[in-house]
Amino acid sequence: MRAFARTGGFVAVGALAAAAAAGAQRPQQVVLPGPVPYPTDSPPLVGGGVLASAYIAPGLHIASTERVRVKVDGTGKPNAIHVRQQLTVKGKGDYQVAVSGPIEDVRRGPGSQSEPGFRADQVLWAGFSPGTKQLAADIALRVPPAVPYLPLRLHLTREDGGVTLTVTNATTTPVMSYEGVVKPTEIARLLDATRRSSLAGKRVKAAFATFLGTVHVPRRPLQIEAPLRVRGELDLPGREPVTFSRVLGDGQPLSFEVHAEGSGEPELDVSASPAPVVHLLRPPGASTWAAAIRRRPIPGAELLSRLIGARFRLVRADQYQTFLADPDADGHSRAVYEYKTVAAQGPQHVASPARGGGGGSDALVIVLVILGSLVVAGGGLVVWAHS
Amino acid sequence: MRRAILLLACVSLLATGCGESSRASGGKIVIAVDVPVTGSPYVAQTIRHGVALAANNLNSGGGIIVGTHTYRLAVKLYDNHLSARQAVEDTRRALDAGAVAIVTDGTGVDATWQLADRDHVPICITYDGGTGLADAAKRPNVFRIAPTNHGIAFRFAEYLIPKGLKVGLLHDDSAYGQEGAADIGRAFSGNPRSVAVRMTLPLGATDLSPQILRARRSGATALLVWGQPPTIAAVLTAARSIGWDVPVYTPPTGADPFIRQQLADHPGWVDGLTFAAGRLTAEVGTGPFQSFESQYESAYGVDKVGVKTSDGRPVIEPPELAMYAYDFTHVLVAALTRAGSLDAGKVLAALNEVTTQGANGDERGFNRHNHDGVVDDDVYFARFHDMTYAPVKDDPLSSTLPVIPQTP
Numbered sequence: 001m002r003a004f005a006r007t008g009g010f011v012a013v014g015a016l017a018a019a020a021a022a023g024a025q026r027p028q029q030v031v032l033p034g035p036v037p038y039p040t041d042s043p044p045l046v047g048g049g050v051l052a053s054a055y056i057a058p059g060l061h062i063a064s065t066e067r068v069r070v071k072v073d074g075t076g077k078p079n080a081i082h083v084r085q086q087l088t089v090k091g092k093g094d095y096q097v098a099v100s101g102p103i104e105d106v107r108r109g110p111g112s113q114s115e116p117g118f119r120a121d122q123v124l125w126a127g128f129s130p131g132t133k134q135l136a137a138d139i140a141l142r143v144p145p146a147v148p149y150l151p152l153r154l155h156l157t158r159e160d161g162g163v164t165l166t167v168t169n170a171t172t173t174p175v176m177s178y179e180g181v182v183k184p185t186e187i188a189r190l191l192d193a194t195r196r197s198s199l200a201g202k203r204v205k206a207a208f209a210t211f212l213g214t215v216h217v218p219r220r221p222l223q224i225e226a227p228l229r230v231r232g233e234l235d236l237p238g239r240e241p242v243t244f245s246r247v248l249g250d251g252q253p254l255s256f257e258v259h260a261e262g263s264g265e266p267e268l269d270v271s272a273s274p275a276p277v278v279h280l281l282r283p284p285g286a287s288t289w290a291a292a293i294r295r296r297p298i299p300g301a302e303l304l305s306r307l308i309g310a311r312f313r314l315v316r317a318d319q320y321q322t323f324l325a326d327p328d329a330d331g332h333s334r335a336v337y338e339y340k341t342v343a344a345q346g347p348q349h350v351a352s353p354a355r356g357g358g359g360g361s362d363a364l365v366i367v368l369v370i371l372g373s374l375v376v377a378g379g380g381l382v383v384w385a386h387s
Numbered sequence: 388m389r390r391a392i393l394l395l396a397c398v399s400l401l402a403t404g405c406g407e408s409s410r411a412s413g414g415k416i417v418i419a420v421d422v423p424v425t426g427s428p429y430v431a432q433t434i435r436h437g438v439a440l441a442a443n444n445l446n447s448g449g450g451i452i453v454g455t456h457t458y459r460l461a462v463k464l465y466d467n468h469l470s471a472r473q474a475v476e477d478t479r480r481a482l483d484a485g486a487v488a489i490v491t492d493g494t495g496v497d498a499t500w501q502l503a504d505r506d507h508v509p510i511c512i513t514y515d516g517g518t519g520l521a522d523a524a525k526r527p528n529v530f531r532i533a534p535t536n537h538g539i540a541f542r543f544a545e546y547l548i549p550k551g552l553k554v555g556l557l558h559d560d561s562a563y564g565q566e567g568a569a570d571i572g573r574a575f576s577g578n579p580r581s582v583a584v585r586m587t588l589p590l591g592a593t594d595l596s597p598q599i600l601r602a603r604r605s606g607a608t609a610l611l612v613w614g615q616p617p618t619i620a621a622v623l624t625a626a627r628s629i630g631w632d633v634p635v636y637t638p639p640t641g642a643d644p645f646i647r648q649q650l651a652d653h654p655g656w657v658d659g660l661t662f663a664a665g666r667l668t669a670e671v672g673t674g675p676f677q678s679f680e681s682q683y684e685s686a687y688g689v690d691k692v693g694v695k696t697s698d699g700r701p702v703i704e705p706p707e708l709a710m711y712a713y714d715f716t717h718v719l720v721a722a723l724t725r726a727g728s729l730d731a732g733k734v735l736a737a738l739n740e741v742t743t744q745g746a747n748g749d750e751r752g753f754n755r756h757n758h759d760g761v762v763d764d765d766v767y768f769a770r771f772h773d774m775t776y777a778p779v780k781d782d783p784l785s786s787t788l789p790v791i792p793q794t795p
Contacts, residue, residue: 053742053750057670092783094670096750106756114764117754119740124754127764130783 027210030178032190033311034204035318039175039224043149044325045101045141047121056328057093060129064088064326066335068150071342074265076154076165079342081141084109085324087125089133096126097327099137102145109136125327139324151228151320151337152248152272163266165234168255169248171320174221175312179301180211187303188289194310195281195289204314209304224309225249226316227277232270232339236262250313251279270339274317277310413456416729418442418716419463419481419489426469429644429690430492430708434513436687437712438462438490441720443686451720454727460716471495478502478510487734488719490712496520496529504528507731509719509738513711516638517566523758528735530758532711532718532751534665538763539638540570542663543611544578546768546782547636553583554636555607557598557622559590559614567613567638583607588618599625603633611636616643619660620650627656636768639664644692644704647774651694654774661770661779665761666788667705668747673789675748676710683709689795694774700794702774714745714760718752 056062064087071080086109089095099122106118116137117124125135153168190207197204227250233241239262248254260266286292289303321333420438422431442460450457463484465477474495479502481489489503493515503510504527512520512531516539521531547554556575558568568587575582584605588598599622602610610633612622619637623646626633635641641662650656668676683706690704722737723729742752751760767785769776775793778785 049740055670055750092787114762115757118756119754126750127762128784 027212028215029208030180030211030215032207032209033175033308034315035206036315038319039173039312039316040319043319044322045146045149047100047102049100049120049122053096054098054327055094055096057091057095057129060089060091060093060095060328061331062087062089062095062097062326062328063332064322064324064328064334066323066333068323068335068337070150070337070339072154072268072339074156074341076156076268078143078147078150078339081143081146081150083139083141083324085123085137085139086111087135087327089129089135090131092129092131094128095327096124098125099123099139099324099327101139101324102142104140104142106140107138109138112136149323151226151274152230152270152339154268154270154339156266156268161263162259162261163234163236165258165260165266165268166255167230167232167246167248167258167270169225169228171226171228171249171316172223172254173225173316175224177218177222177305177308177312179216179218179304181213182300182304183210183212184293184298184300184303185290186210187300187307188293188298191281191283191289191303191307191310194277194307194314195283198276198278198281198310198314201276203318204311207311209307222309222312224312224316225254226320227275227313228272228320229275230270230272232268234258234260235267235269236260237264238262247275247279250275250277266341268339268341271336272339273334273336274320276317277313280306280310280313410452410455410457412450413453413458413729415461416451416453416458416723417461417463417481417484417486418719419465419477419484419486420712421465421467421474421477421481421489421491421494423469423492423494424464424466426467427492429704430514431466433690433706433708434490434492434712435462435464436683437513437706437709437714438716440683440686440709441713441716444682445716445720451723453723453729460720467491467494469494471498474499475502482506482508487723487729487731488715490715493517493520493531493533500526500529507735509735511712511715511719513715514708515563517563518570521758523739523753523756526758530715530738530753530760532715532760533708534639534663534761534766535759535763536567536570536638537573538759538761538766539663540567540574541763542766542768543571543636544574547609547611548575548578548581550609552581552609552634553606554581555583555602555605555610555633556585557588557602557610557612557614558586559588559618561590561615561618563640564588564590564614564618571611571613588612588614588622590615590618592618593621595621595625596629599629599631603629603631607633609634609636612641613638614640616640616645617649619643620646623650623656623660624653627653632659635660637662639707642704642707642769642776644690644694647692647694647702647771654694654697657771657774659770659772661768662776663766663768664707665711666747666765666767666784667707667710667791668788669745669749670787671748673791675744676705676746676791679710679713679746680706692774692793696773696775696794702793703795705791705793710746711761714743714751717743717745718760 067084069082070078073079103121106116106123113134114127151171153170155166157164228248231245233243235241242260244258283289283292321335323335326333420435422434424431439462442462446459450459467474475498478499489510493512509528516534516536518537521529558564692702692704694702721741721743725737726733739755742750745751768779768782770779777790778788780786
């Protein structure tokens, strides 16, 4: 549904832009960003398999709460990713849903009233909700395909006398924006509505803006990010932990550094969650944008740029609320990402999902063939050298 | 002229060849059915019919495509006599016959699964819900499409405890009864006050009056009887003959025609008997199941219970067990298609990855962690009245289910 909305949204904007190019100075309604489409396909993560057919009884709603736990090594590089996903089913009726992703394994989570099924790259849930039902799963993900979609990059650098942690918002992405002549009063009203949604933690509602005349698409795409609330501490043995709490994005820097004095293995504990857009939507010198433009005129282009940027950021933040998909596309989703250092581990069990019973033996055969070839080639070289 | 005729003959031969399926015939794929033909004929017959109905439907559609070949399904019947030893012998013979899967009521699976696992041949249980019989981790080749004892036990606890009843937990000394007692014990372990008495009943005893009197004296206000059909019939006889109108609850064996046949002279004694079973219809309604039932009856006739309603209509049994066997056959075929070969290991792995639409409209399939194709949530409760049963109204799932017609 979201994919459809994504296509539909771009088509709508494109069609309107084309119409604008062809038309005169007539006012026209242009779709603003949000609540969908999302600017990129993932998150939520997608797996390799074909999803089992889904069914959610009419009137049933499923909310998703995710705790994404990322284990990082001494440099800040992820080496294990687990998600505890809790689905709350509300309503009476049947459900049969699948959650896709690069899934290595799944186990029943605490408090779950049902057992999750597991197929190649899928967690399956099927059953009957008598009114409300809690489903919880602990899901291990394959690291390489999941890492690019984590919202934070961490980098630990050791120096003489300490360690420096660099935390970077990794959700930045280009999006197509648009410009044109707009009515400042209308944009101010839309800014106020968007701000109310943002502060209430609600998904932005679909909205239109009136453009007078041509709608321009700037050559350079707009770079937006999901604002992230980042909290954590950096700890070195025998020292007081260095704590930090920042928002990355929302008009503020996209990375920061934390330095801790001392020696030994650093311990890191960082949590990040998508944050509302606050800074960019704060009206200057007034309690609302409507009041602000009455107090001091603000160019319509500036208001529009702010509105589009803020709405895209809210859409991006909403996107990161579902690292693994909520089977109910309209469901309420929340995600928190937790990063912790762990002692160096062996390679994660990243066995590709079995694609049939012969996968393992095929791999063994390939290895044996390669080894055999090397032996034969080596033997040949020896024979050749002595001939 | 001769050349022209020869050319035409060649062309027509080619055309004939092209008219046939482009896939080569691979011959037959054997599905073994190992059931208690002597011992529990109703169970055996309905399971066999379920597999055969699916096979016949698929064969009449041109067979099944596996890789580059088409195959026809052949069903081979074995009689395990309800004996584990015989089941082992049957399994050996089925493996020798090249069976790609063995469908069973569950008899002897504890002894047969390892034999079949050596050849990566799947076994599917379509009747026995015993805990541990299907275990994806320990028994990778054992699957089940039937309500599990575990699921039934916990659904009973969920259903009965809030009613504030003092439940007498009775079971017979058959393997089925003892396994069920263990599951019921676990399900009620968190609410010992709900249990008035626990008691083992001798299988085959026709007079259970002493045990039922003891249960009555214990203060039981309901009986949950986990046992074979004769035990349930004996409990009902003992309770009703002393005028004790205690509600009686049972696992799926409570729906076995045997009980109604035994109590045909006292149809009122069956009234109120409540049993748990897997639901026969999905949320999409009765359509899919009735379509399946219609096909089943066209092929094999109705399964008559052997009793009549008060207005003289004969009672028939909906083909529930047949539905499970039928569904497994379709899941197996989906796995064969996905595997693209008859390689047993590949077929076994594919069984964890495929889903088909079951005869009742529900999705059927297994996965890597769970080889039970009937989820616990699908257990519902039905109550008898006038020799036919209807879903109860005081359970959230059951109250949503329609009544399946049981008279022609």
